[in-house]
Amino acid sequence: MDFRTDIIVDYMPFFIKGTLLTLGLSLAGIFIGLILGLIIGLGKMSTNAWIRFPFVWYVNIFRGTPLLVQILLIHFGVVPLFMSPSNPIVSAIIALSLNAAAYIAEIFRAGIQSIDKGQMEAARSLGMSHIQAMKLVILPQAVKRMIPPLGNEFIVLLKDSSLAAIIAAPELMYWGRAAQGQYIRVWEPYITVAVIYLMLTLSLTYLMNYIERRMKTE
Amino acid sequence: MISVKHLKKSFGDNEVLKDISLDVKPQEVVVVIGPSGSGKSTFIRCLNLLESVTGGHVYVTGKDLTDKKTNINEIRKNVGMVFQHFNLFPHKTILENVTLAPINVKGVKKQEAEQKALALLKKVGLAEKASAYPDSLSGGQKQRVAIARALAMEPKIMLFDEPTSALDPEMVGEVLEVMKQLAKDGMTMIVVTHEMGFAREVGDRVIFMDNGYIMEENEPAALFSNPQHERTKAFLSKVL
Ligand SMILES: Nc1ncnc2c1ncn2[C@@H]1O[C@H](COP(=O)(O)OP(=O)(O)O)[C@@H](O)[C@H]1O
Ligand SMILES: [Mg+2]
Numbered sequence: 370m371d372f373r374t375d376i377i378v379d380y381m382p383f384f385i386k387g388t389l390l391t392l393g394l395s396l397a398g399i400f401i402g403l404i405l406g407l408i409i410g411l412g413k414m415s416t417n418a419w420i421r422f423p424f425v426w427y428v429n430i431f432r433g434t435p436l437l438v439q440i441l442l443i444h445f446g447v448v449p450l451f452m453s454p455s456n457p458i459v460s461a462i463i464a465l466s467l468n469a470a471a472y473i474a475e476i477f478r479a480g481i482q483s484i485d486k487g488q489m490e491a492a493r494s495l496g497m498s499h500i501q502a503m504k505l506v507i508l509p510q511a512v513k514r515m516i517p518p519l520g521n522e523f524i525v526l527l528k529d530s531s532l533a534a535i536i537a538a539p540e541l542m543y544w545g546r547a548a549q550g551q552y553i554r555v556w557e558p559y560i561t562v563a564v565i566y567l568m569l570t571l572s573l574t575y576l577m578n579y580i581e582r583r584m585k586t587e
Numbered sequence: 588m589i590s591v592k593h594l595k596k597s598f599g600d601n602e603v604l605k606d607i608s609l610d611v612k613p614q615e616v617v618v619v620i621g622p623s624g625s626g627k628s629t630f631i632r633c634l635n636l637l638e639s640v641t642g643g644h645v646y647v648t649g650k651d652l653t654d655k656k657t658n659i660n661e662i663r664k665n666v667g668m669v670f671q672h673f674n675l676f677p678h679k680t681i682l683e684n685v686t687l688a689p690i691n692v693k694g695v696k697k698q699e700a701e702q703k704a705l706a707l708l709k710k711v712g713l714a715e716k717a718s719a720y721p722d723s724l725s726g727g728q729k730q731r732v733a734i735a736r737a738l739a740m741e742p743k744i745m746l747f748d749e750p751t752s753a754l755d756p757e758m759v760g761e762v763l764e765v766m767k768q769l770a771k772d773g774m775t776m777i778v779v780t781h782e783m784g785f786a787r788e789v790g791d792r793v794i795f796m797d798n799g800y801i802m803e804e805n806e807p808a809a810l811f812s813n814p815q816h817e818r819t820k821a822f823l824s825k826v827l
Binding site for chain 2: 487
């Protein structure tokens with residue numbers, strides 16, 4: 370089998386552009402997902418069943434349906450309602466954020482609920498309000514436990530952003546498919562794309578391990 | 588100081604406290620004894636509203652806790668609590684454990700709070716552990732820090748829920764010693780414990796709880812030597 374490296378070299382500028390957008394989509398997704406996820410996670414922990422209900426179903430729906438379906442619905446159904454023509458990057462960011470928020474909400478909830486009940490009781494018995502106890506006692510401990518699953522979620526999100534190729538958001542996978550179409554070659558573009566994804570996820574893994582080690586020794 | 592009138596508490600269908608009335612005078616030390624599951628923890632936790640009350644009234648320093656208008660955080664500043672499992676904050680140093688509430692709840696300046704915390708830690712014999720983390724302490728040391736942490740809020744009342752039950756036997760003494768000193772200093776205390784020696788020596792009054800009721804109360808010597816109820820006799824024969 371001949372392997373045409375010239376294709377890779379030719380397409381490198383596009384792969385680099387795509388990689389940057391992949392990173393951009395993932396960062397935007399995790400950032401917006403963190404904010405929404407915190408709100409949804411807190412909503413899911415409400416003692417009031419009526420308040421809890423919409424948040425519980427938000428998580429059920431976004432975790433229980435394929436991201437690909439969500440991307441298509443959002444790009445061709447939701448975004449056109451307020452933007453025409455709908456921008457695939459905007460659609461991708463919205464879909465990835467909403468999807469990540471559901472997973473992050475669960476990470477927040479699990480992290481907070483993993484802290485022993487006695488911590489909240491001790492804080493409240495000292496006269497702290499619920500919010501003070503959360504801020505000073507519960508969250509600092511919970512955040513440490515949330516870091517590993519959040520890192521995991523970021524890695525999943527980075528790989529899942531490749532689904533945005535289907536709506537022609539020009540990220541890494543999109544350029545892989547474009548190269549395949551142009552040269553009618555399979556191995557060169559897709560291996561290159563795979564290697565770039567692998568480099569990104571491995572870097573993230575090492576970064577997460579480093580942060581975890583730092584937090585342990587603190 | 589504390590006045591409990593016909594207190595009732597249910598968890599769902601399970602009525603845990605059936606009709607509890609009790610008055611505690613300033614500087615009094617009341618010891619609560621009784622079999623496991625009799626509602627001792629639930630009772631003491633109703634006194635700072637860690638458990639919501641289902642019926643009756645609880646007055647602490649003159650304010651009715653069951654009144655919705657009562658600011659519970661204000662009451663809790665006056666009521667310290669020590670738990671069976673210490674519940675120290677593991678992400679904070681010993682000193683920070685003690686200063687956290689005074690600084691954030693009372694608005695005490697950091698330096699002033701630290702000075703006071705060090706004095707309290709010295710009082711419980713742990714000044715040299717100020718910069719350590721809770722994980723590095725023994726159970727007895729943790730509980731003494733927990734007492735200092737509660738005292739840092741300058742409470743008028745201290746509640747203890749089996750403060751020595753989670754300790755190895757050789758560490759029980761050091762914690763009881765701190766509590767005795769506290770009683771001597773005139774603190775109003777309600778103590779749930781199985782340490783009958785402590786009850787006898789320090790308690791002004793002993794309350795025997797069973798099945799959600801106060802079955803019997805008396806001065807320690809009288810209650811231990813001359814229990815009136817069969818249930819009290821049966822319980823004492825097991826623990827004395
Ligand atoms: N949070 C709770 N939810 C439901 N039942 C509870 C709760 N806390 C205590 N109980 C029940 O109340 C009863 C009394 O418990 P407790 O006050 O802890 O007794 P004690 O401290 O005397 O051992 C037990 O039957 C226990 O199962
Ligand atoms: Mg108990």
